[in-house]
Amino acid sequence: MDEKFKPAKRVAGQKPDVWSIVNEAAAASPKQPIVNMGQGFFGYNPPRFILDAAKSALDRVECNQYSPTKGRPRLKKALADAYSPFFGRKLDPETEVTITTGANEGMLSAFMGFIEPGDEVIYLSNIEMPGGTIRYVPLQPPKNGATRTSSAANWTIDWDTLESTFNAKTKMIVINTPHNPIGKVFSKDELTRIGDLCLKHKVLILSDEVYDRLYYVPFTRIATLSPELAEITITVGSAGKNFYATGWRVGYLIGPPQLIKYVAAAHTRICYSSVSxxxxxxxxxxxxADKNGFWTPPSQRCKASIPEGGYFVLANLTKVKLPEGYDFPPQVKDRPRDFKMSWFLIVELGVAAIPPTEFYTDERAHLAEDWLRFAVCKNDDVLETAKDRLRGLKKWMV
Known part of the structure; x- marks a missing residue:
């Protein structure tokens, strides 16, 4: 290939993505139809009141044209009103809220708004970014994860590793709570400790809280811990996650004006505005939502990590022994064990799950390769079918 046509390094060396591998396995499996517990999309529709709102909006001329780049005023106000009680003060919809095309684009806008070449970003999260240098600090699985079902709270931060990762080049830390894929909700003590490090080193916080309405234990927002932390924190949210409409790609960022204005400027350059x-x-x-009661909180051999939030469950499959000489395709045979397990479950049992090492760097993949992530935001009949099929694992368990 001519040098001028070479792709950027950030994409040139990428391995086949996990979704392509799962889809290929699904097409090859004799067990049809596949029970899809892999990708985190809901198995049911958003509530009727929001579907009716979407249909009605299509009949209005102004809703089919460009929205203001920072988002429709009505949505910004609705978000400011909805989140002000959590933040303990009245949020300004014009200066502290901006709308993005999904949470991912919102996070990209935050990176593009603040990260320069040479800056370092610490990740307690699971996403990619262009530019800058990434320093991953993975969560550590429970030592008894193969023998006991336990809470996602037992996935822990290696504090020595985290503290040693901060340095003069560190510009930002990315956290995710409730966490994907683990389902961990960071405790107030954990967030306080992270926040203290960020204040000490003068580091921005990007808090990915897209599952902020899906939690089953007390949930703390790091931006609410102190006025000092509020000044350095950008909170990421997702209407798609909140209303079971992940395909809508409506995200938002909440933060102090001196931060939001720059991520909003980057968003304008990335996609100008979001779907009106x-x-x-x-x-x-x-x-x-409140009027409709929408925010009302909703003994196996293979052990699991009981989630504290989100809609994923991690199952430990250490006791499943893959057959010797099993015919894995080239794009899977050199990947960690969980990729092989994912392929095996799809082909042999017709159940799709996601290998969590997709969220880890190669050198840290060993931490999660005995687990699989199952999305449980499905109808009961789908969950029952998955349960029945997964019982077929017994003949490969030791």
């Missing part, structure tokens, strides 16, 4: 009718529907969703 779905912003309008999301606004109505936040306005009507």
């Amino acid at each position: 009718p779905l912003q309008e529907a999301a606004a109505i969703g936040f306005e009507e």
Whole structure:
């Protein structure tokens, strides 16, 4: 290939993505239809009041045209009203909220707004970014994860590693709570300790809280711990996750004006503005959710990590012995054990799950290669079918 046509390094060396591998396995499996517990999309529709809002928005001329780059005023106000009680003060919708095309684009906007070549970003999260240098600090699985079912709280931070990762080049830390894929909700003590490190080293915080309405234990927002932390924190949210509409790609960022104005500027350059009718529907969703009661909280051989939030469950499959000489395709045979296990479950049992080492660097993959991530935001009949099929693992268990 001519030098001028070579791709950027950030994409040139990428391995086949996990979704392509799972889809290929699904197509090859004799067990049809596949029970999809892999990708985290819901098996049911958003509530009727928000679907009706989306349909109504399509009939309005202004909802089919460009929205303001920072988002529709109605949605920003609805978000400010919805989140002000959590932040303990009245949020300004014009200066402290901006709308993005999904949470991922919101995070990209935050990176593009603040990260320069040479800056370092610490990750207690699971996403990629262009530019800058990434320093991953993975969560450590429970030592008895293969023998006991336990809470996701037992996935822990190696504090010595985290503290030693901060240095003069560190510009930002990315955290994710409730956590994907683990389902861990960081405790107030953990967040306070992280926040103290960020204040000490003058580091920005990007807090990915897209599952902030899906938690089953006390949930703390790091931006609410102190006025000092509020000044250095950008909170990431997702209307798609909140309203079971992940395909809508309506995200948002909340933070102090001196931070939000720069991520909003980057967002403008990335995609100018986000989908207008779905912003309008999301606004109505936040306005009507309380009235509709929408925010009301909702002994096996293979052991699991009981989630504290989100809609994923990690199952430990250490006791499953893959057959010797099993015919794995080239794109799987050299990947960690969980990739092989994912392929095996799809082909042999017709159940799709995601290998969590997809969220780890190669050198840290050993921490998670005995686990698989199952999305449980499905109808009961789907979950029952998955349960019945997974019983077929017994003949390969030791």
